[in-house]
Each structure stands twice: as C-alpha cells, then as structure tokens.
Amino acid sequence: MTETYRETAADANFIAENNARHMWHPMVDPKKSAETPPTVICKSDGVYIFDLDGNKLLDCSASLWNVNVGHNRPEIKQAITDQLDQLAYYNTFGNASNPPSIALSALLTDMLADEGMTKVLFSSGGSDAVEGALKISRQHWKLVGKPEKTKFLSLKYAYHGVHFGGVSVSGGIPWRRSYEPLLPGCFQIDSPYLYRNPWTGDPDELGEICAANLAREIEHQGADTVAAFIAEPVQGAGGMIVPPANFWPLIREVCDRYDILLIADEVVTGFGRTGSMFGSRHWGVKPDIMCLAKGINSGYVPLGATAVNGRVAGAWEADSALAPLMHGYTYSGHPLACAAALANLQIVVDEDLPGNAGSTGEYFLGRLKELETYDSVGDVRGLGLMLAVEFVTDKKTKEAIAPFHPYLMEIQRICLEHGAFMRIQANKLILSPPLVFQKDHVDNVVDILHTALGQLKYG
Numbered sequence: 001m002t003e004t005y006r007e008t009a010a011d012a013n014f015i016a017e018n019n020a021r022h023m024w025h026p027m028v029d030p031k032k033s034a035e036t037p038p039t040v041i042c043k044s045d046g047v048y049i050f051d052l053d054g055n056k057l058l059d060c061s062a063s064l065w066n067v068n069v070g071h072n073r074p075e076i077k078q079a080i081t082d083q084l085d086q087l088a089y090y091n092t093f094g095n096a097s098n099p100p101s102i103a104l105s106a107l108l109t110d111m112l113a114d115e116g117m118t119k120v121l122f123s124s125g126g127s128d129a130v131e132g133a134l135k136i137s138r139q140h141w142k143l144v145g146k147p148e149k150t151k152f153l154s155l156k157y158a159y160h161g162v163h164f165g166g167v168s169v170s171g172g173i174p175w176r177r178s179y180e181p182l183l184p185g186c187f188q189i190d191s192p193y194l195y196r197n198p199w200t201g202d203p204d205e206l207g208e209i210c211a212a213n214l215a216r217e218i219e220h221q222g223a224d225t226v227a228a229f230i231a232e233p234v235q236g237a238g239g240m241i242v243p244p245a246n247f248w249p250l251i252r253e254v255c256d257r258y259d260i261l262l263i264a265d266e267v268v269t270g271f272g273r274t275g276s277m278f279g280s281r282h283w284g285v286k287p288d289i290m291c292l293a294k295g296i297n298s299g300y301v302p303l304g305a306t307a308v309n310g311r312v313a314g315a316w317e318a319d320s321a322l323a324p325l326m327h328g329y330t331y332s333g334h335p336l337a338c339a340a341a342l343a344n345l346q347i348v349v350d351e352d353l354p355g356n357a358g359s360t361g362e363y364f365l366g367r368l369k370e371l372e373t374y375d376s377v378g379d380v381r382g383l384g385l386m387l388a389v390e391f392v393t394d395k396k397t398k399e400a401i402a403p404f405h406p407y408l409m410e411i412q413r414i415c416l417e418h419g420a421f422m423r424i425q426a427n428k429l430i431l432s433p434p435l436v437f438q439k440d441h442v443d444n445v446v447d448i449l450h451t452a453l454g455q456l457k458y459g
C-alpha cells in the first residue's frame, strides 16, 4: 500500500486532483483551498520555481521570505548529503551532541559578537525560537531572584509565530481569535505605523510617541512585573511596517531604564533581508535575546535558534535548582539542518547578500513607488528586500480593501499568468524575493504589476 502512495507523488494527475482533498493548508479556510486549489510547486532553481505544468515562475516571496540564497544551491545540497553520509540525526539533549551543531553555535556567536551574544539554543523553526526566548526570559528573572518579572509586552500588528506563547504576544486579531484565551500577562502597545496612526505623519515624532507609550505601559503594569518586550525590527506578516529610525534606539533606552529584557524577533530580518546582517543592527541596537530561523539556512532543512547575550546567560551561573534548561526539542541542533546553515551562511557572507538586499531593495522600492499613481494603491513601503504594496478603496480615507478581496486575488492570478508568483497578505502584496534578486528581476516584476493594475479596477 505504501509503495503505491510513494509512486503517486510522481503522478501529476493524482497530485492535481488530491491537493486540497486531504491536506489542510495553514492560514486559509479549507473550503477556499478546495475551491481554488493552491499552486503546486514541483521544482525550483535560483530565483525561479516551477509548477505542476512546468511553468517557470519568479519567486517574489522567496517562499516565505526565507529562501534567501535562492533555490537549488549546490553548496547547500552538498553539505547536506555529506552530513547525511556521516550522521543523519542525533539529538543534543543532556550530554549528547554532534559536530555541525557545535560548529554552528560557534559561528552564530561569532557573527553576533557585536551584539554580545554568547549562547544559542537550537530549535526547529521561528515559532520555537520565540517560545525559547519567552521561557528563557522568565527563567532568567527567577534565577536572579526577581521571580515576579513574568509579563510580556509587544506591539500591535506583531507576528511572533503560532505557538501559544508566540500568539499571545502577537498583535494581529486573526491569529488570536480562534485560539483564545491565550497566555495571561501579555499586553500590546500601538505599533509605530506611519501610514496608519492617530497622531502624526512625522516619523521622529511617531517614534517618540510609541516609545513613550511603552514606558507608560511598563509603569502601568509595574516594572517589577515585566519580564521582556519583544518586537520585530521591521514588522513582517502584520503589514511590513518599517519603524521610524529613532524607535528602536528609544525602546532600548526604555528597556534599560526599567530593567526589562529586549527580545528582537529576527526570524525574517536575520541574515541580511533588511540590507544589514541583522535587522536590529540596522537600527544600531543590541537586543538581549534574538530569535533566528528562516534565513538561517534558507529553508533547506527546518531550523530555529534563540541567541542570548552574556548578561542574560550570566544568570545561569547561579547554583540553583532552577538552572537546568527544561526546554528544547527532539530536533534541537539537528545535524542536517545545522550543516545546511553552515553552508548557507558561508554564501550569505561570501556573496555579501545583505549588501545586495540593500541596493536591489532600494531600486525595487523606487520602482514600486510608480504604482502609487493607481487609485487602489494607498502606500508603498519597505526596507531592503522586505517590501509591500498596501491597497485601499479610497486614497483619502485610507479605507483598506477587505483582506483577500477578489480584486487582490485577481492581481495575484494575472501576475501568475505572466510568470511571477506573489504573496497576498490581508490587503497587501508582499515582495520579499531571494536576496540574490537582481535589477532585471525587479524590472520584470514591476512591469507585470503595471500590466495587472492597468487592466483591473477595484469595485
């Protein structure tokens, strides 16, 4: 029986017919998957992916903004198969360990030396990395004798993955509602969202207002009850919100003033996407804990990591019954994932992908601004290769087009027809291609968007 099913993976008709029949897809109503079956990707190379019919498509989202070095890189495939010949898998619980995970922990702390990171805890993805960060924060405060510091503060529109802890600090209503009640003691403050905020159109003023809001919330809760503030250096899934330049430096100051740990969720921004090696480095800020995943090995094998600075790690020097890290996964430090990461990060550094993300991203943003002449385009924004086009029903009122409205899905369909696969997130088009994207790819994408927007009208 199993043999038959293994063969069906190679049977195009079976795949096309059964795609949405038995598999639930994340982040969609299963009825919708059945009505419009998802695009099946069968093959990939560089910045291109290929669907079931063999159509070659530009991957404008680097899968989920994680295939940073591009698809089908021989260096990474070689590293994985070499490792496979030695040791496919062994765990890192207790006293067990394996060479690639040890090497990667040394590389990561070296890459994060400027931030003072001294330890990493491996996991299987971004949600895991966030979970580790939250639990480590609480354990840290217990070890230093401040067990009451347990609350977490975060931003509205934040996305910190889907585990109960992560979703409790996430600020998007759709991710929360079906799973409430969530973790108690989590509170969100307003996000520094320049396009939509009740206060000001001046970035510096907005940064000051939002940082002051954090300080007020900490005072309201009582600093002695707050463990950490967590945020993405650029908010991703919640809307591609680039904060004003003064925001992160100001929140670092606020966290220091009230003795609160600062957690940077760098799952998207880590390893070059914003044009800097790390998103918080772009703002000149050193967090206490950093959550890493996605770009860490460009998705070749699932991997996440939580990095901790010397100050936080210092708490574990205490002789305490609470010192054991009672957190970690069967796949923490998976040898194949770590070997893939070692090869991936070599490419990121050798090819200066942060540099390319910065320059190609700037060019991309400039060309996307052309789209602001269309009535439905309210805002175009981004940093590095993390860009978004936000759609509205009316430019003056800024009323958002309903999430996944047929108009947006039609834009996506036309782009697909012209050879570009793009992601729609609520009322936004997300552009987050592999960091090896070049100007001619950008021109191709923007030309296709002109075609789509030129022939479609909202309403």
Ligand SMILES: *Cc1c(COP(=O)(O)O)cnc(C)c1O
Binding pocket: 124, 125, 126, 127, 128, 130, 159, 160, 161, 162, 232, 236, 237, 265, 266, 267, 268, 293, 294
């Ligand atoms: C994707 C993402 C996560 C969750 O990562 P998974 O690997 O999907 O669990 C967490 N935080 C941010 C900022 C993300 O973009």
